[in-house]
Amino acid sequence: MLWTIVRREITSNILSFRFLLGFLIYFSLIVTNLFVLTNGYEDRLQSYQTALRENEEKIGQVTRYSEFGLTHLLKCDRSPKLLSIFNEGVDKRKGNTVPVAHGYVPAVAAHHGSDNPYLDIFSSIDFTVICQVVMSLLALLFSHDAISREKEAGTLRLALSCAVPRPTLLLGKYIAGMVSISLPLIASFVAGLLVIQFSPYVSLSGSDWGRILLIFLLSMFYVSLFFLIGLFLSTLTDRPSITLMFTMCVWVLFVLIVPNLTVLLVKHASPIQPEEPYKEQARDRWKQYEAEVKNYYGKRGVEGPLDHANFGGVGARSGINSYDSGETVQVSGFENKDGVPFAEECYGFKENLRTQYADQIWQIRKEYLDKNPNRQSLLALNISRISPAVVYYNAAAILADTDLRNFWRFMEQTRQYRREWIDYLRDEKIFSSHRWFTTEFGDPIDLSRIPRFNEQGEDLSNSLQRASLDIMILTVLNMLFFMSAFISFLRYDVV
Amino acid sequence: MIWQITKREILDNLTRFRFALTLILVIALMVLNAMIFVSSQYPQRIAEYSKDTNQAAESLKTKSSNLSELAVKGPGYLYKPVSPLTFIAMGEDKNLPKRVEGASSGGYGIDMTTPDFSFRYSWSANWWLQYPQHTSRKNDSLPSFTELDWTFIIGLVMSFMAILFTYDTISGERETGTLSLLMSNSVSRATVLLGKFIGAFLTILIPLFIGVLLNLMIVNASRLISLSGGEWVRIGIIFVTSAVYISGFLWLGLFISSQFSHSSSSLLTLLLVWIVFVVLIPNTMGVLASGSQQVSSRSEISRIEKTKEDEIDNRYKGRDKLYRMGSPSDTPPKIEVLRMWADYLKEHADAKSSINDEHLNKQFAQVEFTQQITRLSPAAIYKYAVESLSGTGFARHKRFVQRARRYKQQFIDFIKSEDKRDNDSYHIYLLKEGLSQKPVPSNSIPKFSERLTVGVTFGGAILDLGLLVSLALFLFTVASLAFMRVDVK
Numbered sequence: 001m002l003w004t005i006v007r008r009e010i011t012s013n014i015l016s017f018r019f020l021l022g023f024l025i026y027f028s029l030i031v032t033n034l035f036v037l038t039n040g041y042e043d044r045l046q047s048y049q050t051a052l053r054e055n056e057e058k059i060g061q062v063t064r065y066s067e068f069g070l071t072h073l074l075k076c077d078r079s080p081k082l083l084s085i086f087n088e089g090v091d092k093r094k095g096n097t098v099p100v101a102h103g104y105v106p107a108v109a110a111h112h113g114s115d116n117p118y119l120d121i122f123s124s125i126d127f128t129v130i131c132q133v134v135m136s137l138l139a140l141l142f143s144h145d146a147i148s149r150e151k152e153a154g155t156l157r158l159a160l161s162c163a164v165p166r167p168t169l170l171l172g173k174y175i176a177g178m179v180s181i182s183l184p185l186i187a188s189f190v191a192g193l194l195v196i197q198f199s200p201y202v203s204l205s206g207s208d209w210g211r212i213l214l215i216f217l218l219s220m221f222y223v224s225l226f227f228l229i230g231l232f233l234s235t236l237t238d239r240p241s242i243t244l245m246f247t248m249c250v251w252v253l254f255v256l257i258v259p260n261l262t263v264l265l266v267k268h269a270s271p272i273q274p275e276e277p278y279k280e281q282a283r284d285r286w287k288q289y290e291a292e293v294k295n296y297y298g299k300r301g302v303e304g305p306l307d308h309a310n311f312g313g314v315g316a317r318s319g320i321n322s323y324d325s326g327e328t329v330q331v332s333g334f335e336n337k338d339g340v341p342f343a344e345e346c347y348g349f350k351e352n353l354r355t356q357y358a359d360q361i362w363q364i365r366k367e368y369l370d371k372n373p374n375r376q377s378l379l380a381l382n383i384s385r386i387s388p389a390v391v392y393y394n395a396a397a398i399l400a401d402t403d404l405r406n407f408w409r410f411m412e413q414t415r416q417y418r419r420e421w422i423d424y425l426r427d428e429k430i431f432s433s434h435r436w437f438t439t440e441f442g443d444p445i446d447l448s449r450i451p452r453f454n455e456q457g458e459d460l461s462n463s464l465q466r467a468s469l470d471i472m473i474l475t476v477l478n479m480l481f482f483m484s485a486f487i488s489f490l491r492y493d494v495v
Numbered sequence: 496m497i498w499q500i501t502k503r504e505i506l507d508n509l510t511r512f513r514f515a516l517t518l519i520l521v522i523a524l525m526v527l528n529a530m531i532f533v534s535s536q537y538p539q540r541i542a543e544y545s546k547d548t549n550q551a552a553e554s555l556k557t558k559s560s561n562l563s564e565l566a567v568k569g570p571g572y573l574y575k576p577v578s579p580l581t582f583i584a585m586g587e588d589k590n591l592p593k594r595v596e597g598a599s600s601g602g603y604g605i606d607m608t609t610p611d612f613s614f615r616y617s618w619s620a621n622w623w624l625q626y627p628q629h630t631s632r633k634n635d636s637l638p639s640f641t642e643l644d645w646t647f648i649i650g651l652v653m654s655f656m657a658i659l660f661t662y663d664t665i666s667g668e669r670e671t672g673t674l675s676l677l678m679s680n681s682v683s684r685a686t687v688l689l690g691k692f693i694g695a696f697l698t699i700l701i702p703l704f705i706g707v708l709l710n711l712m713i714v715n716a717s718r719l720i721s722l723s724g725g726e727w728v729r730i731g732i733i734f735v736t737s738a739v740y741i742s743g744f745l746w747l748g749l750f751i752s753s754q755f756s757h758s759s760s761s762l763l764t765l766l767l768v769w770i771v772f773v774v775l776i777p778n779t780m781g782v783l784a785s786g787s788q789q790v791s792s793r794s795e796i797s798r799i800e801k802t803k804e805d806e807i808d809n810r811y812k813g814r815d816k817l818y819r820m821g822s823p824s825d826t827p828p829k830i831e832v833l834r835m836w837a838d839y840l841k842e843h844a845d846a847k848s849s850i851n852d853e854h855l856n857k858q859f860a861q862v863e864f865t866q867q868i869t870r871l872s873p874a875a876i877y878k879y880a881v882e883s884l885s886g887t888g889f890a891r892h893k894r895f896v897q898r899a900r901r902y903k904q905q906f907i908d909f910i911k912s913e914d915k916r917d918n919d920s921y922h923i924y925l926l927k928e929g930l931s932q933k934p935v936p937s938n939s940i941p942k943f944s945e946r947l948t949v950g951v952t953f954g955g956a957i958l959d960l961g962l963l964v965s966l967a968l969f970l971f972t973v974a975s976l977a978f979m980r981v982d983v984k
Contacts, residue, residue, distance in 0.1 A: 018763045025767050029775055036783050093635060115790045116858045117628050121587035121889055122781025122865060123639065133774055141763055241667075244762065245512050245659070252655060257524075260647070263640035268535045272634055377636035384638065404636055 001164055005172030006179070013142065013180035022138045023184045029130055030188040034195040037085045037126055042201050044080035044092070047112045051077045051097060059447055063439045065430050069351070070319055070326035073099035074421065076414040076453040078109065081401045082202060086192065086215055087393070088126040089402025098414045100453075102355045102422050104324040105362035106414040107369060109407075127192060128396045131185070131219050132389045136226040136255055139181055140247040143230030145240035146173050147489065152240065156494050170231075170489050174482075177227050182220060189216050207460045214399050214464070221474045222392040226251075228481035235488040254387045262384040270379060272372040279322040282361045286320050289357040293350050305346030306331060308339030323365050325354060329437040337441070340434050348432025355422055362415075377404060385470075388477060395470035398463050405466065406458060417453045424451050496682050497690045504694025508660065517656040518702040524648045525706035529713035531643075532582035537719055540577045547574045547594070559937040562917070563930035566910045569597040569622025573902065573943045575895045578886035579720040582710070583733060584878065585642040586887025595899045596625040597906070599844075607818065614818040621840050621925050623848035624903055626855050626896070645710075646878045649737045653703060654744045654773055654874065658765045660695045661748025663758035669983070670758055678983045688749065688978045695745050700738065707734060725949045729884050732953065736884070736960060739967050740877045744769075746970035753978045776872035781865050790857050796850065803846045811839045823928040830921065837926040844925075852900075859893055870959075873966055880959035886947040890955050898945050905941050913939075 013019055055075045062072050076098045084091040095109030150156035159169060193212070196202050204212075233246045297303060306314060312333020319326060329347075334340065381404070384390040397403035425431055435445050508514055551572045558565045574594045581588065604617035641647050668674035677687060711730070715722065722730070748765055755761035791799075811817045821829055823836045866889070869875040882888030907924075914920050914931045923929025953960075 017760050021763060021767055025771060029771070029779075032783070033779055036779065090636065093639065115792045116861055118591070118858050118862045118889070119781065119865065120590040121862070122869070123641075123778050124781060125775070125778040129778075130775070134770060137766060137770065141766070145759065240759065241663070242512065244759070245516070248655075248659060249516055252520075252652065256651065256655075257520075257643075259638075260640040260643060261527075263638050264531065264643055267634075267637065268531050271535065271539075373634040373636055376634055377638070380637055390638075407636075 002168050002172050002175075005159075005164070005169060006176045009173055009176030010180050013176060014183075018138075018141055019180060022134075022141070023187075026130070026134050026138065026184045027187055027191070029134065030127065031191050031195070033125070033127065033130060034085065034192050037088075038195055038199050038202070040092070041080055041082065041085055042199060044096075045201055048077055048079050048096065051075070051112050059450065062447060063444070064328075064330060065425075065433070065436045065445060066327065066329045066347075069101055069103060070317060070328040072328075073101050073104060073326070074450075074453070075099055076106065076417055076455075077112075078407075078410050079455055082196075082204070082208060083211055083215075083400035084126070084402050085196060086126065086212065087128040087396045087400035087402055088124070089397035089400060090404050090407050091402040092124075094404075094407045098411070100414060100418045100421065101324075101326055102351065102418070102425060103326040103358045105358050105365070105418060106411060107323065107362070107365050109411065127188075128215075128219075128393055128400075131188075132222070132392060133255060135181070135185065135219070135223045136389065137251055138184070139177075139223045139226035140230040140251055142177050142181055143173075143227045144234055144243045144247045146177065146231055147234040147492065148237055148240045148243050151238060151494060160494055166490055166492075167486065170486060174227070174231065177231075178220070178224055181223055181227065185216070185219055185223065210460050211399050211401070211463070215396050218392065218395055218399065218467075218471065218474070221471070221478060222388065225388055225474060225478050225481065228478060228485055232481050232485040232488060235485055235492050238493075255389045258387040259384055259390050259393075262386070262390075263380045266376060266380040266383060270376060272376055275368055275372070278364055278368040281364050282323045283320070285357055285361050285364070286325055289325075289353060292353060296349055297346070300346070302342075302346075305343040305350070306339070308342045310335040310338055323361055325358070327354075331438045332440065334438065334440050340441075343437065344432045344434055347436050348429075351431040351436070352426075374408075385473065388474065391470045391473050395467045395474070398467040398470070401458060401463065403466075409458065410455065413456060414453065417451070420451050424449075497686045497693070500682075500687060500690025501694045501697070504664075504691055505698050508694060508698040513656070513659050514698060514702075517653075517659075517699065518705070520652060520656075521648060521702040521706040522709060524643055524652065525710040526713065528582060528643050528645070528648065529710040533714060533717035533719055537577075537579075537581065540581070541719075544574060544577050544593075547572070555940060556937045559935045559940060561932055562910065562913055562935050563927045563932055565935060565940075566914075566925055566930050567619060567621055567927050568599055570902070570906050570940070570943065571598055572596050573899050575892070576945055578891070578947060579722065580726060580729065580885035581644075581887055582714060583645040583730070583885040584882045584887050585644045585646075586882040586885070586891065587889070588887055591889070591892045592626065592628055594627070595896060596627055597899070597903060598622050598625065600625075605818070609815075612815075612819055614822055616822040616824050618823075618836075618840070618927065621844035623844045623851070624899060625851060645707075645733070645737070646881050648706070649703070649740065650874045650877050650881075651773060653699070653737075653741055655769060656702075657695075657699060657741050657744035658748050658762075658769055660699055661691075661745050662752055662762040662765050664691050664695065664749060665752040665978070665981070666755045666758040666761045667752075669756055675983045684979055685975065688975060692742075692745060692749060695748075696738075696742055699741060699745070703737065703741070728949050729952055732949075732956075733881055733884050736877070736880055736956075736963060739963050740873065743873060743963065743967040743970050746967065746974045750970060750974035750977055753974065753981045772872045773874040777869050777875040777878070780869045780871065783868070790861050791854065796854050800847060800850055803850065804843060807839070807842050807846060811835070823926060828921075828928055830923075833921055833923045833926055833929040837923045837929055841925055855896070859896075862889055870962065873963070876959050876962050876966070880956045880963060883956035883959065884952050886952055891947075894951075894955065895945060899943070902941070902943050909939075909941050 055077065058072050059074070062068065068074060078094075078096040078098075080096070081089075081091050095111045097112055098106040098109045100106055147156065150159070160166065189212070193204075196204065229250060230243075230247050233243050233250070234240070237243050237246075297305075302308070309331075311331050312335075313331070315330040317328045331343075381394065385394070394403065398406070430436060434441055435443070551574065554571050555565075558568050558571070572594050573596070575592075599620045599622040602617065602619045606615045607613065663670075665674065668677065678684070714720065747768070751765050751768070752758070752761045755764070817835065817839060820835070821832050823833055825832070866875075866879065870879070879888070879890065883890050910930075911924060913935055914922055914924070917931035917933050919933075920931035921929045
């Protein structure tokens, strides 16, 4: 019996005008957008590869280790995520290159030069947003009259006069609705995969396939939720036109208004404090550092590390930029090795101390970040979860590797890389080596052994675990509305 | 007769759920918009702006102790004034730079001794207009969102409501059979259509009017801003524009409604048209269009700059020509040395200036091209028109940059005329040693200011206003013609 109902419903759905129109519009939007997004991804991939190459070239120019302290900072570049085609998340918005040095603790990322930053005034949407906006509307349009229309036409009484239990009828309508609505969804995913496959820059790995499948299932969950909301509202009224108004109201509120409103409210109700006091604190610490270095020289009876050396010229560039500091030194024309061991010792002390201070200052900066922008972002993210559209978007972002936490993970990796680099510098005793400040005395520095940054992607199981809260919310909401529709339909007056 | 139909429509609409919904939604959003604006948005931006301009004025004052230094270092940072009508259209201001920099960067020094001559001179580069990308966005980790300004409330929400108001005006009556009943009276079709339009238009104007009124009352009562007469005129024009925009959607609704015999089909069609033209086109065309016109990247520009500068250097430094004749800092300096150095530094500054200006012009052209394409969407046209009228958004930013470029000339003229008054000066522009060393009265330096008058803003919006009006007229024509030919049964 269930099967008969499902078949009848699917046929009537698919042959309907709304299905045809909805399918065509959704599909054409998705396909045009996919081309755009894939192109955008390819561009970002190219600029990432250029950045990597330029970084390597810059490392190749280094002749003294102190150049890594300021003028030739090591860079960590963030690769664009392939699945940003499906969900852009923060992938494009957040910076993608981070300088690292023993005096630079990475905290914020800068952008590879964009060709035209003014284009940021145009918002862009991705696959998930189209699905979020269009599919939810289609689902509501399919289900809002599922019960009330039949009642109006009088066919509901007819159907129930046969030996069809009400649950079977409701279930049949749900299954049929979901099957017909999944057709445009499936078609769009297939089109998406085809576009991606044709791109010469892209190859999907096994875990990518898993992620895409999960995003698809998630989209089904999301669409199902709106279908059930429509179905539930349909069992509350006798006239489809009233249901329609209710559903449109729900849609405008949860898809258009709430996601923007919550962020706006959080931004103004819980603003971020000025950063200046933290910067001030950091600058004070650097002053302490300079005083301590000076004190050290004073104890040794000198004014600078090179006081005992006989050399021709020295060029130094140092910079303190609130949280970061560094120095590049170039000493040339040594007449003999006198005083060089002393200079090595002094520079060793100075740079080791700089590392310690940078670590302490990072704690100050971390406090600012945790208490201000990061807290605000998390708050906005959590509060906007009252809209299922946002829940869906977040979960898709996590699955596509493009969410905010994933970006923070990248930043954490850059800090780990800094530790690795410092360990290397200390193991090789580079701070207290003459190769820190001069190219003389033979033996050029070995650039090949310098640790390189390696970005680690997140495991699928980890992503899934992080997305579980959002998936759970969608599941619970699905069940809730299914139960409500079910109970409400049991009490529905069919006459 | 027409009045009867209108009255019936209005009464019918007023008692509907959708009217209550629109009323509540629009009022709530408008009040919220005004509250956020007066409680934090505007005070913050004004505070930031006045802090910035005070710092700029302070540094200008320091420089004014010596005319030649002022001439070389330039007028400093020029900030974009905050428009008091920002609550109407935020205009993506958070993604646009808040200033241009009329400043120099980089100091140079040469100290050389050769068997033939010795030369010693240190100088800083002459100023030129630079366009940095510092935006006023504070937290880029926040989920992206749209500001709930008038362009959102009217452009998006009200246009949606306009569709809900009209989707069943004709198809609904056809369903219930009252349309043929109505037509059986001696009433022309044009009258029926017009009556229905006026009815819907007047009812939808009620929430808009109340919302706008409350919004302006809160803004006005806060005493943060006292809106001038010109600003009230602009608000008036914005309100009329909004009414035209909404009427376009009403005509669209009437047109589609007359084409379908079921109100559910007409609604569906309208919703999809709405989604495509209001939500999707403004958000997708930007990326699409940006791919079609290429702009050089920052590193390419640096390369071009470097090549040009090397070329200039080679010309002047060939066989040490620049150093052989003496240094500008000699006392007393040789006039031809001053002339040569002034030319040399001027060529550098001009080269950088023209490369940067051209690059910015190209970037702007790309944005404008993208805007042209997004004008496929009436919501985008409406947004641009309202942004122009409220003095925000890209068009305003472009005007600000153009204003800064004019100010540059004004500043140069000022320096030259001040320099003429000093008889000790060599009158050689632009070299530190070639100009007057006297202080300048700091209040005589021309101030950078930008006036947003009704004329200027209206002039900027005229294209979009024209497009909106034509679109509304077009939809009106289509709806009328289509309704003449429909089958009323």
